[in-house]
Amino acid sequence: MEKESRKTRKIAFIIFFGSVVTAFAALCGCAGYSNESLFPKEVGSVYVEMFDNRTFWRGVEYELTDALAKRIEAETPYKIISSRDRADSVISGQIVSINQFWVSTERETGRALEKDVEIQATVNWKNLKTGELLISNQTVSASASYSDWQKQDFLYASNLAANNLARKIVELMEKGW
Secondary structure, eight states, X not given: OHHHHHHHHHHHHHHHXXXXXXXXXXXXXXXXXXXXXXSOTTOOEEEEOOOEEOSSOOXXXXXXXXXXXXXXXXXXXXXXXXXXXXXXXXXXXXXXXXXXXXXXXXXXXXOEEEEEEEEEEEEEEEETTTOOEEEEXXXXXXXXXXXXXXXXXXXXXXXXXXXXXXXXXXXXXXXXX
């Protein structure tokens, strides 16, 4: 009889201990998880203003503005609006620098084998309903490489860098964790 009682207590203890461990694991694992959108809910549409270009490299502002509008439309819940008056928010900015660096050189001639283009911009995103600045003068930069040997040029790399910069700007639009 005592043997059965001991066995029953042992099974009850194992079940109790297992339940406590399972409950603890469930609470720890689920804490902080959310399927809520990473983007602010109070904004439904965005007007993308043409970026200013403070550099002597022309045309990059068009590439950046176009890439940003396409990325916002594809990667966020927001709709791009062509009229500022009908939009919930406006995103704008200016390209403050475009730099070109040599990444590697040919040993015998000293010619560049690979070059890097870096674009730096400041970005603002304003909620037009409330007047709140969602992004305020945030500096963002992105780069891309190219090689004359592969029949690539500055235009090729600046387009890639503008696209990378647009991706980083969309990441800025996410709410902080």
